Amino acid sequence: MMNHTLKGLCNLRAGTVVTGKWHHQSYKLLKPLGHGANGVVYLAESMKGIVALKLSDNSEAVTSEVNVLRRFSKVQGVALGPSLLDVDDWVTPLMKKHIPFYVMEYIKGEDFSTFIRKRGKEWIVILLLQLLSALDKLHQEGWVFGDLKPENLLVAGPPPTVRLLDVGGTTLQGRAIKEFTELYDRGYWGLGSRKAEPSYDLFAVAMIMIQSCCPIKLERKGDGRxxxxxxxxxxxxxxxxxAVLMKAIDGKYKRASEMKQDLLATIHRSAHSHSKQRASKKTTQKSQRSKKRKRGKAKSVVETALIIAVLLCAYAIYVYHQILP
Amino acid sequence: MRKGTLRQILLITDGCSNHGEDPIAMAALAKEQGITVNVIGVLDQDTIDESGLREIEGIALSGGGISQVVYAKQLSQTVQMVTRKAMTQTLQGVVNKELKQILGPDVSLEDLPPEKRGEVMEVVDELGETVELEVLILIDTSGSMKTKLPTVKEALLDLSLSLNARIGDNRFAVFVFPGKRGNVEKIVDWTPKMEELSTVFPKLTSGGLTPTGPALREALTYFERKRSLRSLIRDDESYFEGSM
Structure with a gap:
């Protein structure tokens, strides 16, 4: 359900120049990158280079998101979200309306699902391990991402690195989750509350794994678990x-790092049992082969013995005839 | 620090009223008493008729709330979104009023530079998280709503899940109209948990007139008159000043 202003914002022509009322920076829109519940993101050109610019009809939502991005920018060295470059209002020449917007670093990459489809399912676990590291840092800062889903993950690179996008759902721990998507929400599945705690995000991580492995249209029917x-x-x-997925689904992980460790352990265990299986297969093959060889040897011994016996018999008959003329 | 209480009526209907007072007038009455009226129109397959749509928008507009028309399937997400959005809107209104007292009558949030706006928004967020909330849910059970009632129940349980994750307290009451005897009937009295709903809902029978106006009027009397919205500002005056 979109209202008229938002619809208008979705259809801005390429080349439109957005100028800020407060900081007087200009941005030339290049193309739309996507839209969410309360805004549209455009690729734009500015003095600082190529940027991503989010326009919205909802001033509160923009302000909340900016607050979150600003806090993140204080967490140095972590790829939590795009970094914030500018916040301003645009007075549209046509509608004469104040449109709040903010400008972020443009992260070039592919969305999570496309990346998996192109590069293969073996990437799922690797990207989720990266995601868990990022979430662990976010949680330690006292936040919960909230609206965690493949659409809000971007794979930048190379090397392929997962980045979080759209901080609209990011909530202080202990409060109620601000924004969520049913499929990835433990409340929807009847498996927990909507209180912002690390286990809320970890449930969503499990759901991302399930959705990426079997991309069917999911819908809750009866008992969710x-x-x-x-x-x-x-x-x-x-x-x-x-085992890992169920622990996350049941909310038993208190920290993202615990889930990461368990995931790693599972990968190693399965790799180990894989090589073990291969090894045991090899030994059985060897013994079978040697058995075959042994059987072959016995056969030749019998053969030789038989030939010798026949020759001996023939010689005996010959000698016998020589003696008895 | 004691906080005030936000009061909302959430009206869930699928069309036009056909009995009694004008619901738009009743919504205006509610607003005067500091009670916000939000309306959710539930669609079946196709579109809602023009007059029904106008009424839904009209009630929310004069009730100071938000209206949204959705398909039954999206109801859960919508109910919680509308309630949260209306809360923010009301709190924003309170904070704006407060700002006008400090900065002058012509200043609104949009006139503040974006940096300052962030601080104000944090106050609104904080209030939205901690304020007490009373939601009276008013469900139209006439005629065509019957098939949608299971979905409505799901959506309400989902709403209590969302709101109970907040730090502040919540109280819910559920009324249906038309009632067995009168215009409106109470099926769940003020309670912090909505689980009781599961047992009450199956007993509902629907049918008859659609007295939206009278139902709204009677619903208003069920709010306790202990604290008004204005007291919310009074209670938090020191808090606002302290944090800006």
Whole structure:
């Protein structure tokens, strides 16, 4: 459901120049990058280079997001979200309206699902491990990301690195989650509250893994937990991580780092058992082969003995005839 | 620090009223008493008729609230979004009034530079998280709403899940109209938990007239007259000044 202002903002022509009322910076819009519940993001050109610019009809939402981005920019050296460059109002020449906007660093990359589709499912776990590291830092700063879903993840690089986008749902711990998406929300699945705590994000991580491994259209039917278990057991890759996934789904991880460790342990264990299996297969093959060889040897011994026996018999008959003329 | 209480009526309906007073007038009455009226129009498959849509928008407009028309499927997400948005809007209004007292009558939030706006917004966020909330849910159970009632129930349970994650206290009451005897019937009295709803809902029978106006008028009397919205400002005056 979009209102008229937002719809108008979605259809701005390339080349439109957005100028800020307070800081007097100008941005030339190049193309739309995407739109969410309360705004549109454009690729734009400015004095500082190529940037991403979010226009919105909702001043409160913009202000909240800017607050979050500003706090993040204080957390140095972590790829939590795009860095904030400018916040301002644009007075549109046509509508004569104040449109609040903010400008972020433009992160070039592919969205999570496209990346997985192109590069293969083996990347899922690797990207999720990266995501868990980022979440751990975010949680330690006292925040919860909230609206965690593949659409809000961007794979930048090379080397492929996961980045969080859209901080609209980012909430201080202990408060109620600001924004969420049903499918990735533990409340929707009947598996927990909407209180902002690290385990809320970790449930969403489990759901991202489930959705990436089997991209079917999910919808809750009856007992949510039961439904999720049957989906996990039906998929070969998910089955391998069942223990970790269920712990996340049941909210048993208190920290992202715990889930990361368990994921890593599962990868190593499965790799280990894989090589073990291969090794044991090799030894059985060897013994079978040697058995075959042994059997071959016995055969030749019998053969030789038989030939010797026949020759001996023939010689005996010959000698016998020589003696008895 | 004691906080005031935000009061809302959430009206869930699928069309036009056809009995009693004008619901738009009743919504205006509610606003005068410091009670916000939000309306959610529930669609079946196709569109809602023009007059129904106008009424839904009209009620929310004169009730100082928000209206949204959705398909039954999206109801859960919408109910919680509308309630939260209306809360923010009301609190924003309170804070704006306060700002005008400090900065002069012609200053609104938009006139502040973006940096200052952030600080004001943090106050609004903080209030929205901690303020007490009373939501009276008023459900139209006439005619065509019958098939949508299971979805409405789901959406309300979801709403209590969302709101109970807040730090502040919540109280819910659920009324349906038309009632068995009168225009409106109470099915759940003020309670912090909405779980009781599951047992009450299956007993509902729907049908008859759609007395939206009278139902709104009667619903207003169920709010306790202990604290007004104005007291919210009074209570928090020191708080506002301290944080700006």
């Amino acid at each position: 039961h439904q999720l278990i049957s989906i996990i057991q039906a998929d070969g890759m998910l089955r391998k991580y069942q």
